[in-house]
Amino acid sequence: MKIKIEHQRLEVELGDRSYEISIGFGCRNTLTEQKANLQQDGRKIVALVDNGLSEGNPSFINEFVCDLPHLKIPSGEESKSSEWLCRGWDFLASNKIDRTSVIFVFGGGVSGDLGGFLAASYLRGIDFIQVPTTLLSMVDSSVGGKTGINLSAGKNLVGAFHQPSQVIIDLEVLKTLPPREFSAGMAEVIKYGMLGNASLYQKLVSLPQALSPEHPELSAIVHQCCLDKSRIVRDDEKESLIQGGRALLNLGHTFGHAIEATAGYGSYLHGEAVAIGLVCAYRLSCKLGLCENESENVLLELLARYNLPIELTSQLSLDRLLSAMMNDKKVHKGALRFVVMDKIGSSHVENSVDIEVISEILQSIGAR
Ligand SMILES: NC(=O)c1ccc[n+]([C@@H]2O[C@H](COP(=O)([O-])OP(=O)(O)OC[C@H]3O[C@@H](n4cnc5c(N)ncnc54)[C@H](O)[C@@H]3O)[C@@H](O)[C@H]2O)c1
Structure with missing residues (x-):
């Protein structure tokens, strides 16, 4: 059966931090277009990918990241940790990420919170694009700019407000969500x-x-x-x-x-x-x-x-x-x-x- 392509867009109105949310089935075109536009502008792109997504839905992710430096993070709350934050910073440094670069973050609220905080903290803030792949992250965590990690003393104790520059929601990816x-x-x-x-x-x-x-x-x-x-x-x-x-x-x-x-x-x-x-x-x-x-x-x-x-x-x-x-x-x-x-x-x-x-x-x- 052919997938119905039906996209809706809405704007989060925050002055110079405003951004667009696109929602639809089969948003891969939006993703590839965005990647091509950024690359044409000379901006370096990297991706952070939830490993559970990558294993559960390889076709969604592989095509996009195959030619990009990408860091896979284990699925689960433990990845919202100082350990994975440091690994993320090292990954960005080793790929010579500069202030014009963009991180695409694929996964649920865990990768969104970690990836958003990486973007908020590296070089005092670089752009990131949220590609939420769980229902919870689509309707909640990918929108609004709350980013952060957990400490043993409690959840989300370290973090920052850092709005994404875009949110791309492909509902088709939910078909592999448990x-x-x-x-x-x-x-x-x-x-x-x-x-x-x-x-x-x-x-x-x-x-x-x-x-x-x-x-x-x-x-x-x-x-x-x-x-x-x-x-x-x-x-x-x-x-x-x-x-x-x-x-x-x-x-x-x-x-x-x-x-x-x-x-x-x-x-x-x-x-x-x-x-x-x-x-x-x-x-x-x-x-x-x-x-x-x-x-x-x-x-x-x-x-x-x-x-x-x-x-x-x-x-x-x-x-x-x-x-x-x-x-x-x-x-x-x-x-x-x-x-x-x-x-x-x-x-x-x-x-x-x-x-x-x-x-x-x-x-x-x-x-x-
Ligand atoms: N920043 C915010 O405003 C905000 C709001 C609410 C929740 N949160 C945070 O979000 C986190 C929870 O997020 P979550 O519920 O999305 O969980 P999650 O990120 O842990 O993802 C849930 C599971 O689904 C897997 N997965 C993701 N997408 C998949 C797909 N399409 N197909 C197959 N498997 C897939 C992941 O590997 C993981 O095992 C918590 O850490 C919570 O604190 C943040």
Whole structure:
């Protein structure tokens, strides 16, 4: 069957740091054109490639990188490390990368965060182009310029805001993404609906068939999520607003991060922990007297449709979850802050939430 070529473009409006996101099936032409244009301008190109992508989908990647210096990084969170950052710097230095050079970054959020931080830090900042290949990175991490690595003390503790110069999303590449990873990305898609887009949420709820890499609505839904994120980033590029702005993207994440940290990184995929976090955020909103007319069952069914967990898959200590929350970067002047929903599609940051209420919610998902 012939692949349908259908491209949509949108702009992240950030003044002289504005950039375009192209979304479609079979964006290889956009990639090759961009590579040729840059080379014609005399700019050196290198690539950073996630090894899991390279093994899982060699035809997507090989043609593009075969004549380019490229660095393959092992798949998994461990690559977002100082070790791989140093290897990356050495790779750039050995290829005599200068300030006009461009790094193409292929892979999910792990390579995007590492590659973006390499670009942010080498020679005090060079251009990079994100080519996200997981659903999560398409709808979330490739847009907005958050880059960084982990330390043993915590995730994403070292990093920089550095916007890509372009984002190229080829939905066709999702066909080789493991279904569990696709589902994890769906948690972030559902999050966009809950935090600020009721019609997206309703659309997800009413789709007769669950979204999949082949689904005819996938392109429009990825486009919508990128549009929602780009508007939030435009209004609050560096997450400096205390109310609203980028902080809203953390709906479900304070709970989710605590679950990931307490269970041990790798037990849950990020999106899976976020899915449980969304259930907690919904329950917290209800306890605060918000979200009155919304049904919990609709949310639980939506998450379950993508095989996402709606409670802990094995018991975790309540005390450890609470102390992980107190270590979260989002703790502000010692107070726990949570994004809550007024209703589906509208949210705000609640600055001081009673620890007893949080304990009850954590117990409702199986913490003891
Ligand atoms: N910067 C941000 O704004 C932001 C936002 C959300 C999450 N993140 C970060 O993103 C990371 C998670 O990203 P992720 O969920 O994309 O995971 P990931 O990058 O670890 O990729 C998941 C798995 O899919 C494989 N893979 C990638 N594309 C593939 C493809 N098309 N076919 C086959 N296999 C493929 C990878 O090898 C890996 O094993 C976390 O580190 C998180 O902190 C960053």
